Amino acid sequence: MRRTNVAAIVCLAPLAALLVSCSSGSSSGSSTSGGGGTTISVAASGDTNVQELWQQILIPDFEKANPGSKVNFSFDLHGTNDQQNFAKLAAATQQGKDPGVDLVASFTDKASSAGLLADVGTAVANLANVDPKVVAAGGKGAIPYRASSVLLAFNPAKVASPPQTLDDLLAWIKANPGRFTYNSPKSGGSGQAFVVSVLDSKVPAADRETMTTSYKKDLEKGWDAGFEILRGLNESVYQKGVYPNGNNQVLQLLSSGQIDVAPVWSDQFISGQTAGTIPKSYKVQQIKSPSFTGGAAYVGVTKASKNQDLAFKLANFMLTPEEQAKIADKIAGYPAIAMSKMSPVIQARFESADANNLRPGYFPDHSSDINNQWDQKVPGK
Structure with missing residues (x-):
């Protein structure tokens, strides 16, 4: 970028x-x-x-x-x-x-x-x-000066009715094997946002809020169900259980037509369309229940x-x-x-x-734990 x-x-x-x-x-x-x-x-x-x-x-x-x-x-x-x-x-x-x-x-x-x-x-x-x-x-002492979020990008020529919620997206991935992927969370924020949203769908709201502002290791047990969902997607993602390394690799797969749907950073997508590396016909939207993270x-x-x-x-x-x-x-x-x-x-x-309604990510130590646990629990066949 x-x-x-x-x-x-x-x-x-x-x-x-x-x-x-x-x-x-x-x-x-x-x-x-x-x-x-x-x-x-x-x-x-x-x-x-x-x-x-x-x-x-x-x-x-x-x-x-x-x-x-x-x-x-x-x-x-x-x-x-x-x-x-x-x-x-x-x-x-x-x-x-x-x-x-x-x-x-x-x-x-x-x-x-x-x-x-x-x-x-x-x-x-x-x-x-x-x-x-x-x-x-x-x-x-921290002063915000710009923001971005992860959005769901899709090729409307192949996806006329894109998923509107996380549950819709998970169902779409399984119904369309090989047409979706995300990068490993350690390698880029777009993949981490997808992972976090899946984990959050099974975490109590109060626990989630606590983990965005402080480090409470014992609350991470609430992620277990989400990691099971993510591992269950291995057979449905592009290249079955092997994940791209970084945000840009996902954008390249999407732009070249090898996949049809993916989580992407808002600024990278808009900049890519401006530069001509992402087709002008491609679109992005935010999902709900929960949305992808941003900040x-x-x-x-x-x-x-x-x-x-x-x-x-x-x-x-x-x-x-x-x-x-x-x-x-x-x-x-x-x-x-x-x-x-x-x-x-x-x-x-x-x-x-929805730029004025950004769902924050986890406290940095929890984000690091997510990366490490994903490496251990998700990839593979």
Whole structure:
């Protein structure tokens, strides 16, 4: 998924290298520039589409709107160094040292849980336009700036009446062997969303809610029935018990006509149609009872930052309708703010996705357990 402007030179290096190798207007990560404007440092991770969003849209727009301000940008492709960068941020904060980064756009869930993010308070006025549940799901100090969800994609030439609910989908898979698949949950979020939805269909609602906000290992026994359902699909999925590795492999199988139905990320599907890699005739919709999971991507201002005011100003700027529309255009990300604040064109684009009603995934430790248990219990013949 997914040129470099002079104020945002990309560095695919760990956070510790930020001060010397990702500077664009100052020799330090958080300092006052010679022109009197303030320089802040942003560290992000993800795929190339996210990299381009920051480089080509968010940072240039912010600097233009705030003359004299500069943003240094460090990007960690695919989050390879997320764990290392988190550890360095934690150590710097604990030691009372400058962490070299003012705003993080990666590992915000862990940073929030560890108390490494500054309290937002009233510093981001545009949060008033974001669903409070979405804000709360990110944890203390986390600020949502875009969102996406997993949807059911299908070829209408082969599937005139697509499944509307999870039960409908499970029945369709068995009635149409070889025409559906999903990637292993460890290899991508679209496959994990399908797995989670099947597990959730057998988990008490109160237990499920608890597992989205905290780690309660004993509640995982409620997944047993769902894993049995998933194993029972082995004979019906494409290549019988052998699963694709990653979101893109599923999209390739769908686009080439080898399968007719699959769970896909909303932004990847829309971007693929725009790029011409997915047929324009293909469609997506959300299922019900339960829906596939989705959620927001968050940023956070670091607690140890010396320039929190400007960092919060950047976060607030990203939540304006104008920037939210550009996020939707650039990477097909759902707006984080209420859809009613967006133009009719944007509202129409995400009509079938129910973008303001996203069902959150599990707490990170539970998600890891799902991946490991799926590996043990599901694949095979």
